[in-house]
Amino acid sequence: AQRVTQPEKLLSVFKGAPVELKCNYSYSGSPELFWYVQYSRQRLQLLLRHISRESIKGFTADLNKGETSFHLKKPFAQEEDSAMYYCALTPGRNSGGYQKVTFGTGTKLQVIP
Amino acid sequence: EAGVTQFPSHSVIEKGQTVTLRCDPISGHDNLYWYRRVMGKEIKFLLHFVKESKQDESGMPNNRFLAERTGGTYSTLKVQPAELEDSGVYFCASSQDGGRKTQYFGPGTRLLVL
Structure with a gap:
């Protein structure tokens, strides 16, 4: 069975500090991995996907199969x-x-001014 | 271009009643998906239409849920009779034909069963 785990429900960081949102998955084959984002009062939208190997809004994510x-x-x-x-x-x-699509439970990122 | 729209935005009903949610995908998108997020849990896949055909309905929780997409355009998701545990946010998404196309999500319908 496929599963996505996001261990942190809330992550608070100060403006200018580095951010790392954790995600682990379990899947027997070779999945495609994504990050979706939902800003306040907006709809869920795709942020980035691992196959694109791109940086969006300064965010990056590397797939570590090991x-x-x-x-x-x-x-x-x-x-x-x-x-x-x-x-x-x-x-x-x-x-x-x-x-x-199998989703994790989500992490709320709070950036403190 | 209009995005995915869902109606209603909120619905409050009593246990045992029937509710029908509607999703209008982006024009030209053959793929339509329903997802649900129950309070405190992850967003879960319910089913996937390709045009008017159900491609995958493995996530439908039970036979109280009925999804249709007559004509391959908009879709409805009916819950009959509704139970307390059906409360949550129901999302619809659509994508173009093809395996790796981005899914575009609607704003969701918040359902509260009392």
Whole structure:
């Protein structure tokens, strides 16, 4: 069974401090990993996906298959980063049901001015 | 371009009543998904439509839930009869055809069963 674990419900950091939101997953094959974000009063939206290997709004995430982790990082937090962040996975493209997204419970990031 | 829309935004009903949630995907998106977040828990997949066909309904909790997508456009999710544990936020998402297309989420419908 596929599972995504986000151990922190709330992460508070000061503006300008580094951010790391933790995410671990369990899946028997080669999944695709994502980070979704939900800002206050806005809808859930895709932040980044591991296959793109891109940096969005200063955030990066590296897939570590050995540790089955996909932590989200940003070197300097900004107030506008305050939001709910969800780590998620889908089965690999060669697996059945590959469009089904499994979410973690989410981490609320609070950036203190 | 309009995003995914959901109606109603909130619904408060009594246990035993029926509620129907509606989702209008982005125009041209063949894939439509329903998800649910129960208080304090993760967002869980319910089902996936490709056009009007149910591709995967493995996440539907029980037979009190019925999803339809007649004509392959908007979708409805009916809960009948509603139970207390059905309370939560119901999200709809849509994506273009193809395996790795981004899913765009609607704002969700907050359902409270009393």
